[in-house]
Amino acid sequence: MATQSIERAVNTEVQLMMTCLCDAFYAGVAEATVRVLEAAGCRVHVPEDQTCCGQPAFNGGDFESSRKIAQHTAKVFSGDLPIIVPSGSCAAMHLHGNGLQFENAPDEGQMGVRSLAKRTWEVCDFLVHGLGKTTWPGRLDRRVAIHDSCHTRGSGTGAAMRTLLGSIAGVELLEIGQAEQCCGFGGTFSVTFPHISTGMGTLKLDEVHAKRPDMLVSGDMSCLMHLNGLAENQERALPHCHAVEVLAEALG
Amino acid sequence: MPNPIEQYARDLSEETREAVRKSGALTTGQRVEILQKDYEDPDALRRLAGEIKQHTIDHLDSYLEQAEASLTKAGAKVHFASDADSARQCVLGILQQSDVQRVVKSKSMATEEIHLNPFLEKQGIETVETDLGEFIIQIDEDTPSHIVRPIIHKKREEVAESFEKHGLGDYNTDPETITRRARVHLREKYMQSGAGITGGNFVSAESGRIVLVTNEGNARFSMAPNKVHIAVIGIEKIVPRDRDLAVFLNLLARSATAQQLTVYTQFIKGPRMPSQPSGPEEMHVVFLDNGRSQILGESCREILRCIRCGACQNVCPVYRHASGHAYRAVYGGPIGAVLSPLLGGKASFPEYADLPKASSLCGACREVCPVDIPIPDMLLKLRHKGKKQGVSTPGSFPMAPFATLATSPTAWRTAMTAARAMNYLPMKLAPIKPLRDWLGDRTLPKWRGGDFRRWLKTRKGNNADA
Ligand code: SF4
Numbered sequence: 001m002a003t004q005s006i007e008r009a010v011n012t013e014v015q016l017m018m019t020c021l022c023d024a025f026y027a028g029v030a031e032a033t034v035r036v037l038e039a040a041g042c043r044v045h046v047p048e049d050q051t052c053c054g055q056p057a058f059n060g061g062d063f064e065s066s067r068k069i070a071q072h073t074a075k076v077f078s079g080d081l082p083i084i085v086p087s088g089s090c091a092a093m094h095l096h097g098n099g100l101q102f103e104n105a106p107d108e109g110q111m112g113v114r115s116l117a118k119r120t121w122e123v124c125d126f127l128v129h130g131l132g133k134t135t136w137p138g139r140l141d142r143r144v145a146i147h148d149s150c151h152t153r154g155s156g157t158g159a160a161m162r163t164l165l166g167s168i169a170g171v172e173l174l175e176i177g178q179a180e181q182c183c184g185f186g187g188t189f190s191v192t193f194p195h196i197s198t199g200m201g202t203l204k205l206d207e208v209h210a211k212r213p214d215m216l217v218s219g220d221m222s223c224l225m226h227l228n229g230l231a232e233n234q235e236r237a238l239p240h241c242h243a244v245e246v247l248a249e250a251l252g
Numbered sequence: 253m254p255n256p257i258e259q260y261a262r263d264l265s266e267e268t269r270e271a272v273r274k275s276g277a278l279t280t281g282q283r284v285e286i287l288q289k290d291y292e293d294p295d296a297l298r299r300l301a302g303e304i305k306q307h308t309i310d311h312l313d314s315y316l317e318q319a320e321a322s323l324t325k326a327g328a329k330v331h332f333a334s335d336a337d338s339a340r341q342c343v344l345g346i347l348q349q350s351d352v353q354r355v356v357k358s359k360s361m362a363t364e365e366i367h368l369n370p371f372l373e374k375q376g377i378e379t380v381e382t383d384l385g386e387f388i389i390q391i392d393e394d395t396p397s398h399i400v401r402p403i404i405h406k407k408r409e410e411v412a413e414s415f416e417k418h419g420l421g422d423y424n425t426d427p428e429t430i431t432r433r434a435r436v437h438l439r440e441k442y443m444q445s446g447a448g449i450t451g452g453n454f455v456s457a458e459s460g461r462i463v464l465v466t467n468e469g470n471a472r473f474s475m476a477p478n479k480v481h482i483a484v485i486g487i488e489k490i491v492p493r494d495r496d497l498a499v500f501l502n503l504l505a506r507s508a509t510a511q512q513l514t515v516y517t518q519f520i521k522g523p524r525m526p527s528q529p530s531g532p533e534e535m536h537v538v539f540l541d542n543g544r545s546q547i548l549g550e551s552c553r554e555i556l557r558c559i560r561c562g563a564c565q566n567v568c569p570v571y572r573h574a575s576g577h578a579y580r581a582v583y584g585g586p587i588g589a590v591l592s593p594l595l596g597g598k599a600s601f602p603e604y605a606d607l608p609k610a611s612s613l614c615g616a617c618r619e620v621c622p623v624d625i626p627i628p629d630m631l632l633k634l635r636h637k638g639k640k641q642g643v644s645t646p647g648s649f650p651m652a653p654f655a656t657l658a659t660s661p662t663a664w665r666t667a668m669t670a671a672r673a674m675n676y677l678p679m680k681l682a683p684i685k686p687l688r689d690w691l692g693d694r695t696l697p698k699w700r701g702g703d704f705r706r707w708l709k710t711r712k713g714n715n716a717d718a
Binding site for chain 2: 062
């Protein structure tokens with residue numbers, strides 16, 4: 001989903017959207033996001049009633065359900081503070097998906113959903129293109145392979161991630177081959193198409209391992225959950241984490 | 253029951269999969285290279301092409317009229333066919349009028365779409381495909397599995413076998429030998445035929461020029477010795493002006509085959525002029541609607557910008573894994589997943605409603621499309637359409653309960669914590685088969701529901717708040 005650069009709210013007081021995946025599985029990523037944002041001088045609010053961006057229902061074509069979830073999210077994240085998300089995919093839901101599912105809907109029916117698109121940032125994109133950070137402190141001697149998640153196509157995330165990670169002393173960034181190819185997760189896609197999804201993931205893992213990295217880093221835990229799940233079964237797991245976890249680790 | 257595309261992919265031989273994947277990956281890489289070498293901002297060119305095409309289809313009624321007038325002025329006869337059957341009858345009528353018994357054809361997806369060959373054969377008219385790939389498809393009684401490379405799914409050995417079987421020489425897998433033999437065979441067919449049937453890549457409304465691109469020159473051969481030329485062209489193939497062709501021709505070959513230009517690019521304006529030594533005396537253009545004007549009135553109209561380059565097929569990981577035939581229709585891959593459910597209108601929508609699900613919505617297709625069609629958006633809209641119409645396809649998960657949970661924060665938080673039980677359940681006993689299949693190949697991370705929320709609350713010197 002293309003999320004071409006648009007004018008969005010910038011502020012050092014921000015709201016964190018932790019994502020349902022971090023809520024359920026990856027508490028460490030949400031914690032790292034808070035620490036990284038604070039290190040960048042932000043005050044972070046975490047609205048307690050947040051749940052999910054609605055993408056699972058949206059991707060299933062059930063717009064009736066996903067619109068309700070989007071409206072709930074708009075209510076929880078009301079106001080005009082930037083909304084920071086440690087996921088390119090959930091950010092794309094706000095920046096692009098909501099526009100599609102509310103296409104032709106009158107303003108009042110949207111109940112604030114439209115405002116989400118003007119305030120939502122994927123976290124690395126925000127640090128670099130919102131706050132203007134170009135370097136990151138610390139030292140980590142590591143060869144890091146980057147997996148660009150599909151929903152960050154056309155967004156500032158890829159460049160931002162490389163800027164920040166690449167500026168940490170000792171980090172060597174590795175570009176994997178056929179980077180435009182999807183890892184094969186795609187939410188329910190991987191459940192309905194397990195054979196195809198596994199095939200896609202296996203090809204991705206081949207490309208990753210070809211670079212002999214110390215670790216695999218991405219801006220979306222969903223890709224990494226899928227890839228690591230496969231890799232473990234194929235007995236070729238490698239350390240993997242979200243880009244903000246690397247940034248947090250570099251902070252010491 | 254698994255989704256049919258998943259099933260097809262499972263049954264596909266690894267050899268075929270590898271052939272399709274390699275070819276797709278190779279062309280995808282070369283496409284990027286040539287576009288970046290030749291243009292500073294290829295995406296700007298794609299957007300421009302998309303805008304020109306969108307403008308054209310938004311005003312298709314008037315451009316069609318203009319094209320008809322220009323073509324007529326150039327001496328061509330224009331016919332309109334509302335559906336496949338009327339298009340076939342129209343072609344048959346033209347052939348019968350000139351008492352044609354044999355026709356040669358150059359590659360055309362529009363004629364594939366209306367299944368012209370079997371129809372003409374049934375009417376006793378010998379119909380010979382002259383594009384090498386399509387020729388092989390024809391003698392094998394197969395169907396194309398890729399828009400640009402119809403035999404992408406075939407091995408050289410298979411081709412050698414069918415040539416031998418059809419009396420086209422001894423078993424030989426050398427591509428050059430195969431090509432030479434086909435050429436010799438086809439030369440004769442060109443000379444014996446009474447009409448040449450082609451498609452049309454573009455029609456300029458301004459001049460009535462139709463443009464044909466090929467790499468084998470077979471479209472020229474199909475026309476030169478024949479008295480009658482029939483071009484079957486989808487109504488969406490119109491562009492406003494001749495100068496617009498520059499944009500499209502530059503993009504088409506680069507996107508399709510990573511060439512700057514195809515080997516042959518023909519601009520045809522009307523039948524042969526008295527000053528020309530050869531060429532058809534009659535030229536007919538059959539404009540094919542076949543569901544297109546209905547698509548124009550719907551929310552996925554952007555799909556009519558398509559210039560049939562096949563780049564979305566080449567880049568698509570699902571297409572690469574399952575191959576084109578998995579899509580059960582003339583058009584496979586991302587373009588097919590959108591077109592097939594729409595082309596047949598209301599009646600056939602349910603039959604193809606599963607196709608838009610065969611995508612991880614990765615968006616690679618949109619990134620390569622020379623006319624910037626937002627294919628993933630169309631796939632989502634078609635999923636929504638299927639949901640609204642209550643069409644059940646394998647892999648439709650009920651999402652209403654999830655929506656209820658995701659809009660009830662207290663219940664959500666409880667569920668997050670309660671689901672920790674998952675850590676103690678044997679996952680291989682998952683209640684539904686697809687989930688079991690999924691978990692067969694993967695492991696899940698440990699459930700840590702609610703941990704972050706607890707961390708926030710207990711954190712010393714907490715700067716973040718709830
Ligand atoms: S949809 Fe776009 S990429 Fe696919 S065949 Fe058509 S023009 Fe080419």
